[in-house]
Amino acid sequence: MKFSFTVTRKDSRTRARAGVLRTPHGKVQTPVFMPVGTMGAVKALSPDDLKAAGAQIILGNAYYLYLRPGDVAIQKLGGLHRFMGWDGPLLTDSGGYQVSSLGSFREDGESILSRIDDDGVTFRSHLDGSEHRLTPEDVIVIQRNLGADIIMAFDEATPPRGKRYAQKAMERTHRWLKRSIERWRELQENRGRGASPQALFGIIQGGNYKDLRRESAEFVVPQDLPGIAIGGASIGKSPDETRENVDWVYDLLVHDRPLYLMGVGVNPQDVVAAIESGADLFDCVAPTRLARMGHLYFGKLQLAKRKWAFESEFRKGRMNIGNARFRLDKKPIQEDCGCYTCIRGFSRAYLHHLFKSRELLYYRLASIHNVRFMIRLTEVLRKVILE
Ligand SMILES: [Zn+2]
Structure with a gap:
């Protein structure tokens, strides 16, 4: 105790x-x-x-x-x-x-x-x-x-x-x-x-x-x-x-x-x-706040010159799901994320639609992804330290 x-x-x-x-x-x-x-x-x-x-x-x-x-x-x-x-x-x-x-x-x-x-x-x-x-x-x-x-x-x-x-x-x-x-x-x-x-x-x-x-x-x-x-x-x-x-x-x-x-x-x-x-x-508070604003984390850790760095094709490591480019995007937010939203296969197109429609489900699915993303990043680094 x-x-x-x-x-x-x-x-x-x-x-x-x-x-x-x-x-x-x-x-x-x-x-x-x-x-x-x-x-x-x-x-x-x-x-x-x-x-x-x-x-x-x-x-x-x-x-x-x-x-x-x-x-x-x-x-x-x-x-x-x-x-x-x-x-x-x-x-x-x-x-x-x-x-x-x-x-x-x-x-x-x-x-x-x-x-x-x-x-x-x-x-x-x-x-x-x-x-x-x-x-x-x-x-x-x-x-x-x-x-x-x-x-x-x-x-x-x-x-x-x-x-x-x-x-x-x-x-x-x-x-x-x-x-x-x-x-x-x-x-x-x-x-x-x-x-x-x-x-x-x-x-x-x-x-x-x-x-x-x-x-x-x-x-x-x-x-x-x-x-x-x-x-x-x-x-x-x-x-x-x-x-x-x-x-x-x-x-x-x-x-x-x-x-x-x-x-x-x-x-x-x-x-x-x-x-x-x-x-x-x-x-x-940012991961949930950003999720509600349409910002979803994307990217991964890379080891370069014995240094860990976070790399992403999106600026600041997050996509803006409200962007029209996601309107017909069948992919999950990130294939290898492992959060409920990504495993369950909800597409970027669906999240884009929910966000635009201000559907309450959007806030839950997006927040789950962003919170899991930060936790997973921490878990990966912990594993690196232990190894
Ligand atoms: Zn996810």
Whole structure:
């Protein structure tokens, strides 16, 4: 029942590694791609669809679930696992990113929807405009009520407001981490009989500044938490920039803990970069979001000059199924994909038609393909590491 992480094998050429993460709801073979179920559902997919696609662990978001239906309601209904019908490992994000990126910023830099001070965040709900206040301690309690296996400390995602602000946000995130750890330890020690333990991960911030990133790692790593996350290393960044963000702090990490690269996995190339840079866990909403927009992944890994690269005849490794060229295309999305949609032989022409007609089935079939695609890519790379 305890939480543990074992590295099984390291790649000789890169920092990639294969391991096993044990949680109270089962084992996770790493590296692992985690589909995102922000509101307690991975959009258009049932838990059985996710299992069939090879998903081992999925994400929920504490901020959205706190606002609706409420963490206390979910607790009364038996916790998030039972509520959403997912019996495997579950991770909840703290909502720090949502709260600190909610506001469109005014010229004076103040966020309109949320106000951050040293004690916490005051914000208006995007649902009904009601005012809420959350402290780092509250966010730990919310995540305890939800009951995920892995929970995240409340952080202030580094806003694009220059280095001085990035430093301020980072220092605040560090003070919040101390408070989060205290509350988490208290709750772990006093948890009732039968309640599962939860693993708290701390988040390295510091924006796009090497010295701040290193300072953040020097603070977060010695807290000796069950896992370490790197925040803000993905959105709007190229695979090379993501690698660089990890490189900056890599020598400061403790390598017997899982490393979680937050928000990585928009494109197949990002998955290769994340794994090669040493990440054990990563997550992204993009595969399902892109699927709904008509973008379906296509391509494969090729070994060239002892380097793995993702190659595709389509730009960014995805086809736009809405394109007229697919109107009479009998082929499945990708012959050797192995997802339900491709095995069952649904043609590109049929998916093109469903997409154009906005048929609900399209969203399910397309999401199954994209999620399975990212998971399969991760599985192939894991096998390469093990061999
Ligand atoms: Zn497929």
